[in-house]
Amino acid sequence: MATHFHKKPNLYPAHVQLKVSDLARSIEYYTTIIGFKVLQRTGSEAYLTADGQTILVSLIEIQNAQPLQRGFAGLYHLALLLPSRKDLGNIVQHFVNLNIRLGAADHDVSEALYLNDPDGNGIEIYIDRDESEWTWFDDGQVNMVTEQLNFQPILTAADGNWTGLPAETVMGHVHLSVANLDKSEQFYTNVLDYNVVTRYGTQALFVSTGKYHHHFGLNTWNSNNGQAPEENMVGLKSVTIVLKDEHYAEEVKQSLNANGFIVENFAEAPAYGGAQLFSTVDPNGLRILFTLDGE
Template structure:
């Protein structure tokens, strides 16, 4: 597995924070079905881990939460990257025993399983193919969606599922945005991402360091949409790791020049690092920036 895509100097997603309607129900789901361990838990929130030290996902209960509405901007899915193809085979074997409803896609660069948590938050669990097998045409990477070869994956499975393995990371986040052009300008000009794939005029995939994507952006269900209410389930924020202070200052400057608010953001280190500052993207999605990362 190529791990350098989720390390500095790349800008990558390290942590996702989700709002849920019932903490106990979501704890059970993320522990028993997805395979996380709990790093920390309070009355209204929990942080999940795979290595016992860092959290890549946290959930927070919103009382009397509003459900997700079609047409809103926010989370399309967050994507949990497993270290190996065998790990994906073991995950598939595990969820098949639980009769969980899934979707699947072979994207050539990766093989992916799709699920929804009890509140309808989208989740992808995937494994990358070796990067030498990815097909680049200049600065564009070939991605497609074809049926997953479940037999081939299950042939690798050994029946030893002990939850998400160490080395699991937050591979990427895919966002539902209201305006693709404004989003492209924001993520490339303000934050320094590069567009690596486009799906017509409705979706694009961006990365740093020639990954197939650290962030996906689409308007499939959210064109012209507004962000969901703070009282709704869904995405609360996601965290991007920056390389150094110089990059952080540069991004702050770009954000201010482009009219975006830059806020100081204090966060507990176990929630994905000591957070430095945050902003809101053009679709109303909160991004937290940290220098704490590998």
């Protein structure tokens, strides 16, 4: 497994905060079904980990929660990257044993499973094919397709030893439902430093740093010209992006300010996802946190 895509200096998403309607139900799902461990629980929040120390997902129970709806920007899915095909095989077998409904796809660069949590938040669990097998075109685009997943070699690789998410699991990418693709592209590539690596017509694009197939997906399939999510709506509360150093953090701040995006500094670090430096809101009304805490 290539781990350098989720280390500095890449601009990788490391943590997702989710608003949920019933914390106990969500904890049960994310531990029993997905295989997280609860690192800490405080009142209405729970912090989930795979390795016992790094928080990948935070769950926050909200009062009078409203369900996910079309026509709003937010989370399309968070994507957990497993280390190996054996690990993917083990979790497939686990899902089969629990009779869990799954979607699945072969994206050429990766092999992926798709589920929804009890609030309808999308989850992808995937492995990358070796980067030597990815096809890059002369225009800087990577070949990504959606084809039927062949489960046979995946299940053959399993060893029947499923004990939860492997410790090396990382937040592989985050896929967002956005209101305006052009404004989103401008933000993620001109204000931040991502490169467009794939386009799906006029409705979706994928961006990354360091020649990864994508650190963020952006699409308008359910959210074209949509509204920013409301506070009491389940779904995405924030995404945390890791910055490589303090000098670069200042450059990002200046870029945000120069382009009219409000920068909010943290007086003290919140408990989730490491020490945050500052945050902003993207053109879709989605909160992005920035941190130096990461590998």
